[in-house]
């Protein structure tokens with residue numbers, strides 16, 4: 539594989555000029571970081587295997603973890619998926635454009651590296667206007683994983699991308715905050731509908747459209763067994779992990795405060811909490827959303843994980859999010875960031 543290029547990374551607003559430059563680079567086989575409604579993506583042509591290799595290179599991503607392909611209109615779907623089951627049509631009607639990725643049988647034109655040797659491809663039609671404008675201008679389906687260094691928290695601002703990928707990519711398009719804040723829901727339609735990764739679109743919402751139950755894959759709320767080959771290869775990797783060691787704490791705020799105060803006697807401790815709780819804790823604390831408000835927790839989570847790392851405190855205790863609605867996605871990401879360490883009070 540080619541070595542990581544050295545670039546004088548530009549950060550440009552996602553206006554007409556920025557979108558045109560992004561499209562020109564993508565047509566030329568380069569990678570560009572683009573905003574989406576979930577998190578920023580690191581895009582390249584899904585039809586060009588050398589371009590896709592540059593994504594893996596820039597991120598330091600393991601080669602066996604496949605990428606999601608982004609399209610801007612339904613007419614592009616046959617270029618990416620060779621069959622579109624009835625379920626997929628119903629879900630596209632209900633949730634596209636939006637934060638749902640469907641795993642479908644892969645079409646021949648999709649570059650081999652995109653799918654890491656699988657016969658399936660993850661496809662998504664994003665809602666973000668700038669993402670769609672870039673796909674439209676390049677007139678290419680774009681493979682794009684989250685635009686972070688592999689293993690770290692996903693980026694929800696252009697500044698996060700710049701911190702991670704400065705010098706490794708030619709262009710970051712700045713489209714402001716990613717409002718959803720966690721990556722798309724990944725649903726396999728290769729067999730019975732199976733949730734591979736929870737996101738903003740919930741299993742209950744999918745069930746309501748399909749009229750059949752959605753299977754939750756192992757590894758969403760518990761570590762996948764070491765020997766099991768996960769249906770979604772991404773599940774086996776350490777993810778979203780800041781340098782600090784995070785432990786999730788189940789219990790009310792009073793018990794959380796007491797635990798943090800006790801542990802702080804042994805050494806520096808920080809807290810990830812809900813808005814309004816920061817000042818009431820005896821240690822440095824960062825809020826990742828409002829208590830009981832799963833959408834605000836999703837929107838704030840990755841920013842908070844990066845900020846807690848910035849404190850340079852090795853031990854972090856975090857308030858446990860709920861598991862209903864998009865809370866399931868927040869809990870999944872925090873459990874993984876915490877290496878599934880949980881204390882129940």
Ligand code: TXA
Nearest residue numbers: 576578579604605658659660683684721722770771772
């Ligand atoms: O919201 C998102 O999905 C963002 C934005 C940029 O669209 N992208 C994203 O990509 O999160 P990434 O690469 O960080 O995560 C893709 C996930 C991984 O867990 C991967 O294993 C899974 O989707 N995936 C992709 N293709 C797959 C396939 N053919 N079969 C099973 N899992 C697949």
Ligand code: MG
Nearest residue numbers: 683684692721
């Ligand atoms: Mg990712």
